[in-house]
Amino acid sequence: MEPNKYNISVAIATYNGENYIIKELETISYQTLTPNEVIIQDDCSTDHSFEKVKEFITNNNLTNWHVTKNSSNKGFVKNFFEILYQCKGDYVFLADQDDEWCEDKIEKMINIISTDNDILAISSELMFIDDKGQFISPPKNVPNTSFKYDKTIQKVNPIDNFISSYIRGCTMCVRKQVIEYIHNNKLDELCSTNLLGHDWLLWTIASLLGTVVIYHEGLIKYRFHSNNTSLEAVRRQSLLGDYKKRIEGLEKSISVHKYILEHSTDFCNLTDNGYLILKKYIRFESRRLSYLQTGKISDLIYLFRHLFYYQRYYRNTIRGIKVYIGDILYYIKGGSYAS
Numbered sequence: 001m002e003p004n005k006y007n008i009s010v011a012i013a014t015y016n017g018e019n020y021i022i023k024e025l026e027t028i029s030y031q032t033l034t035p036n037e038v039i040i041q042d043d044c045s046t047d048h049s050f051e052k053v054k055e056f057i058t059n060n061n062l063t064n065w066h067v068t069k070n071s072s073n074k075g076f077v078k079n080f081f082e083i084l085y086q087c088k089g090d091y092v093f094l095a096d097q098d099d100e101w102c103e104d105k106i107e108k109m110i111n112i113i114s115t116d117n118d119i120l121a122i123s124s125e126l127m128f129i130d131d132k133g134q135f136i137s138p139p140k141n142v143p144n145t146s147f148k149y150d151k152t153i154q155k156v157n158p159i160d161n162f163i164s165s166y167i168r169g170c171t172m173c174v175r176k177q178v179i180e181y182i183h184n185n186k187l188d189e190l191c192s193t194n195l196l197g198h199d200w201l202l203w204t205i206a207s208l209l210g211t212v213v214i215y216h217e218g219l220i221k222y223r224f225h226s227n228n229t230s231l232e233a234v235r236r237q238s239l240l241g242d243y244k245k246r247i248e249g250l251e252k253s254i255s256v257h258k259y260i261l262e263h264s265t266d267f268c269n270l271t272d273n274g275y276l277i278l279k280k281y282i283r284f285e286s287r288r289l290s291y292l293q294t295g296k297i298s299d300l301i302y303l304f305r306h307l308f309y310y311q312r313y314y315r316n317t318i319r320g321i322k323v324y325i326g327d328i329l330y331y332i333k334g335g336s337y338a339s
Contacts, residue, residue, distance in 0.1 A: 008035040009089030013080045017097035018047040027100045033107035040067040043079040080198045081188040084179050094169040098223045105219040109173045121174040121206035123167040124219040131225040148216045158207040159274050164312050169199030178206045190256040195249025208267035243334025250289040284309045295331050
């Protein structure tokens with residue numbers, strides 16, 4: 001293994017992931033460029049995830065790996081940010097609990113991000129495997145994924161990140177200064193598991209403070225199985241619960257976008273055109289929220305006239321129309337409970 005001349009952290013959040021977590025940890029420990037530290041925090045798993053991780057660290061004498069277990073369940077987003085804030089590395093990689101990393105993932109991504117100080121975050125493409133680790137074709141219900149593997153480097157415009165998650169945390173490496181900005185300004189409090197997660201916030205803030213790029217090579221094997229919900233747009237639990245989640249998600253999305261608008265001088269990459277576009281997106285989401293809360297016909301008409309904004313959520317017209325119809329159904333079925 002090549003000695004690590006960089007300062008690299010890996011952040012891992014675990015919750016009931018005992019079936020695949022060891023394979024994930026093995027692929028991280030086998031990297032051609034090894035991290036300086038691995039920080040793992042278990043969010044009160046009811047299985048043996050914590051014990052298995054602790055045993056793996058002990059058995060492999062990984063003195064720079066650390067695992068803790070929360071005393072109470074904090075939820076995925078809050079748990080992940082707490083882990084990120086513990087990381088001391090100049091470069092921080094995010095990891096899910098059930099994937100497999102290609103052995104040169106860290107090395108290839110560091111070789112790109114470390115050569116340009118303007119690059120504050122980088123993501124790679126992903127490949128798909130089943131529960132047995134066998135490669136499978138990309139599932140059809142995976143939004144916002146290009147499946148491009150030509151090893152080119154694509155710079156992403158900050159505007160492309162407004163109101164939707166463009167990439168996934170498990171493919172990302174971010175510089176520490178982005179995490180520090182979010183922490184210092186308490187932006188994690190505006191993050192939502194129900195709409196815009198930690199990965200969206202990291203990627204978007206990085207794109208506004210500097211440059212973000214996608215490296216089009218599959219460097220992670222994403223495990224697609226029945227218990228994995230991170231690639232699904234929404235998993236329906238109860239109608240009332242999802243109605244409230246949609247409201248809460250929109251409220252936080254509006255708040256964080258307003259923050260960007262109000263602190264535009266912080267962001268060197270927020271152009272005048274981007275500023276105007278952001279104002280339009282805030283107006284759109286505010287009318288969505290108003291409709292879901294009140295059912296006003298005027299809001300519904302406005303949303304219909306701006307139907308093209310809905311495709312932002314999935315980069316797909318048909319899916320966007322489904323979200324619009326979903327708003328109507330949510331109000332009809334859920335709005336009666338809200339009062």
